[in-house]
Amino acid sequence: MEIIEKSFVRYLAAEKGFATNTIDAYERDVKQFTQYIHSEKKELKTIRHTDITQYIQYISKPGIAPATLSRKISSLRNFFKFLIEEMVMEEDPMVVIEPPQIVRRLPSVLDVEEVERILYQPDIDSPLGLRDRAALELLYACGLRISELLSLKIENIDFNEGFLICYGKGEKERVIPIGNCAIDFLTRYIARVRGTLERGQSDGILFLSKRGKRISRMGFWKRFREYTSKAGISKRVTPHTFRHSFATHLLEGGADLRVVQTLLGHNDISTTQIYTHITKEYLKKVITEFHPRGKRSTVAMR
Template identity: 35%
Template sequence: MAAVSNPLEEAVLEFGRHLRAERDVSPHTLRAYLGDLNDLCGFAGDVGVTEPAELDVSVLRAWLARQHALGRSRATLARRTAAVRTFTRYLHRRGLLENDPGLLLGTPKRARDLPGVLTQDHAARLLDEMDVQGPVGLRDLAVLETLYGTGVRVSELCGLDIDDLDTERRTLRVLGKGGRERTVPMGEPAARAVQDWVRAGRPRLANENSGPALFLGTRGRRLHPTTARRVVHARIAEVGGVPDLSPHGLRHSAATHLLEGGADLRSVQEILGHASLQTTQLYTHVSAERLKQVHRQAHPRGQKEP
């Protein structure tokens, strides 16, 4: 454990323990927040602030202004603002701050880049033309069919156990962010690919290290998300003309194609496991942009004049 030199840094450590024990935040979020707050502590120390009670809005704004001057992205600034506001609220509730200066901070609007997605034809070519040989081939097809066919996150896919698969109902029991469990429907191609893997592929890779994991690596252990990402990139590269995407790109594609097919936002939100409908609404913009692109390409007056 790093040495603590002042009460503000000790408060950050206590806050980290609070997030871990009581808020059950993900390890990624915990690392990001503590990294942001340690940076704040360093800045505060440079201006003579070492006590939680000395944190005020001028210090916080000066720190954020310095982040902006260093060229931090809007996404990073938004996350750092969120980290500070959560921290000052915690300090205020514990009586270490008389007032909560985080309430006076504005939140930088994050740029929402439209995610890359496959066309429906690209998705069909990728899955129908995949070279499926041996247990690894069966696994890879099952992995890609599941990612695209259900829209699950790659971490959720790798966390699946055999008992999470209901072949009769064609559903998956998925443990998502924040420990939230949901049931996700599978289409027939995805269900068939997973069943083929379980029947003819998994037994040839399984060993004493496999446990109940549904998807396995070549050494028999639970498939790691990094390996799953490599599989997706490699398999897409084998099909000419299909743009390279990550597993998250397949998730984006699944959501976009659901909406294009007439699914309502609430249903897509539930399938994807989004806590907020606002996150799901991003895909309506994806669909709208694609429709505009089709119009520009296909309509005789759709092209912009030079």
Template identity: 40%
Template structure:
């Protein structure tokens, strides 16, 4: 197969991701980055994606390991490759999908870091409200924790999608899918305090509808929020490595501990598959085990006689 034919197929695949899968630009870029690794491998080995066999793909997977790519990153690359081969079969470039039997490396069970409500309070209480961005940062942390938003959803949150009287926010998630998420009284209060400060800002044209702004009146970036939360964790004496996503995990875990149905949590988080949400059941199991080890008399190392 000629290089030009391959390029045309990849263009069609990219269009498929955009128009039929409705993926965001960032997600499409990630998929194309993974596919590029496969194309480089094919070029080196004199292979093409139309005639690749399962054995060829297993050799490709082995090379990912040999060049030092970690198990989690290998899984991500192979996920992108599977998507490409499903497209090739769907568009009749191939009769089969050799990735159906392609195994991913075992990554081990990795449970995400979570914060307790008390730790979130410490995070917020450590903010210096005498600084212009202080109240904005409190509102950001509280909205992340109270609504379980992705950081990308937070930076794109608009005033026109806030329904504070009804205690809902409209969120645009992955694949441009919208969902309504309840917002707590505390988050609403922190937002209202921030809106007082926001009303005195000079806002850049085009940024008027964004809820959260930087000091120049423009839209915040994900990196800015990541840096802020890491810095605030140090100020609060939280020594674990946390990120904006930690607050999303904490939101889901708090709901599960409170008795919320897993399907409800799935809808609130905007997960397409329930399997993604099920990790929080493992988190809760871990917490239960810690409680038993700490408090059951057969497990306590030190107890009053």
């Protein structure tokens, strides 16, 4: 079983081109499933859709998020597709399994003033503060995922043209313009700080830790949380909130939805369309607050 699981992981990377985080999650999901069928004294090649249904009921404990359950089912769908391609199985037990319905929640966003309050928190007179300011400016300016930001190398930045190249989910390449503010702080960070942080082999990583290595997701998250706290932001904010805010602010400013889709690296336009709902709520709020007849009147309609 372990050999099959390892082969599946290689398949996800080589054939499907999935991101590392996705592969790790799928690997955990499949391992959970194989442990379950082992405890039930069943073999892979004998699994039928009724067994899958029973397993889904088994893992559908109170509190499990619909998105998590959906991912676990997706993991199995890919796993059994792989098994059929490798001729380990003849029939796919997942064919009749329906994915759970997910109510897509609107992502949390910051308004422009809130973003700026966070951006102004790092002490740019200190080396790490200047580094963090440059990282935050770039995160917001380009709508990057945190993994994309921390994976950037100096060679990915074209300072003359004002563009960067990043590699998103499935190593999909996209080219994104960089705003002047982000370029300014990046230039200052590289000129004054990065060289002092470098310790031998940095592999060209743009944003370095005190030890001269790539900053960890948790390390960046901790500093980000400090800055949001200092900025007096009470709602739950993560680095990914900057990405949501980037998309929302572009649409509020009149950007075309297809352009925003390209900048975010979304394969499906429906993924980007969720931000139009946020924009509609914002527009409704503007009308309610500022239009002379936008507020609910206590006077009876005539």
